[in-house]
Amino acid sequence: MTQTQARTAVVFPGMGRFDFAGAGRFLVLDPYARARLASADEVLGFSVLERFHDEGADYSEYAQLAFLVSSLAAADRAEDRWGMRPDVCAGVSFGQKAAAAYTGALDFPDVVRMTAELARCEKEFFATEHTDVVTHAVYRVPDEEFRALLETMRARGEWFEVSGELDRGFFMVSLPEPRLDAFVRAVRDLGGYSMYTMRPPVHAAAFGALRRRAEAEVFARYRIGAPRLPVVSDADGSVVETAEAMRTMLLDTFDRAIRWPDMVASMVELGVGTLCVTGADDMFHRLNCTVRNFDVLAVNPKNALRPKPPAVRVRAAA
Template sequence: MTGQSEAQRTAVVFPGMGKFDFGSAGRFLVLDRYARARLSVADEVLGLSVLGRFDTEDTAYSEYAQLAFVIASLAAADRAEDRFGMRPEVCVGASFGQKAAAAYTGSLDFVDVVRLTVDLARCEREYFAAEYADVVTHAVYRVPDEPFHGLLDEMRARGQWFEISGTLDRGFYMISLRESALEDFIQAVRDLGGYSMYTMRPPVHASAFGALRAKAEAEVFSRYRIEPPKLTVVSDADGAVVNSADAMRTMLLDTFDRAIRWPDIVGTLAGLGVDTLWFTGPDDMFHRLDCTVRNFDVVAINPRNALRPGSPKRKLRTA
């Protein structure tokens, strides 16, 4: 792969799933012709209206909210290709964005991604109804690193369970912990001068969830054939280059019990000679991270701006 680095200048990034509801994305899903085309296929596959279920359900990470997120992400990529000439050589799926990345790179057919997304959501719901039901994942940012890790050391010394589920940038982390400890944790972060972003239920990306990985592999992934990706893929767990079916399958399973390391992805992309990142899908975070905008020119296509006339604005790197 290193011999090809000079030719690989553009990457598409499918973001992880943060706050996402019908109010923020419904207009895009209803009006965008690329989203309508994707929804039509998904409706036929499942025999129901995905948009209707998404509109009426109030669970943030229900199977239909998750599927609508995948569809919005792929529709944004379709628009970026068709309207703005995006031609990536590298692909990244950050966290939940791996599902869209699998479809985009041809590792899974879109029809299979529709079914897989629903199947995995139900698998996770079953698991967390019985195991780690009291655990959440909370994102914090602008925390001073040394004092923050001191706080984590104190929690560890008290026997308080937690895991770092994501390192997104300097001072930007995702922490999985018991919900009973969340309020005190948020206050401790504020006392350090940091900020809280959002809380995820169910939790994600922790080594403690190894049994979930095994359950998903046995009950869900065993029913799907994964092909080698047609583009170079970069793993969100360690920045490794993924170019085989086995590596793609491993990456998709790693999301259950391995933390995200966005700075590792940044390093790999830079090493591959990438200088422009297209973020396609609902994203309020990854395309704004300091380590992202320092290293790449950034173009974002999302439900808020996709329907506006004209070309998307390109944010030039800051250093």
């Protein structure tokens, strides 16, 4: 990939650890965030900012709402202040919700309502189902040895699922929490590193019942339209352009693994040369497969308020 290619993609990242200490200043001071918050507050009938401040633990309903707002506000700023005009859109994991709003597949008030309702749905589901399962991220693991480790675990009858492939040697694995320490030790023995553990877990075929519940209890109340930009699916890199495909993609997030390298390959094929990653992200804009293929402009709560273009800009390798 060379920097002569003109197409741009806006990428809404998945949700990592997100708290008021890291994002509060942006949400309070940024005019684009304040405008989005005002709309969200009107829809919900309460102050998202206040509840995020008071109760916004990682992945809580209020943290999710604040993350959605911050992602779209960063995109608003990138458009208005720095001329972002994307040809393609992508949302990774939770970032699909922002992608749905940005591309007009759902209007912003409906995405806000859906985000709150899905957060409650997931919380209720995992309170009684798969209560001992977590999703753990590992990186810098040698691929062949790591896959051999997984085969050994499978041969012993241990349940697990690969919930995400983010880069070479970078995976997310869902497994029972009582097996986590042994798994971390095995990864360490391979020379790999542990990154973080997610509770509740995500993106596993075992959560098909959650998908069906979300579809029946939440999605059934919303009319999802066709996106006005091509959207790259995080499950397989396919290009989503119809209402039906958009709905399927949003549901796939419950029980299909995310595959960022497939998304990268698809965007390369679409002629994308620049990625604008808008929202709180410490990972996707820095991954090797990202910076090898694109120029990257990251607009996030940590840098968006700076007076000059706030990019963490990385020149793609020629």
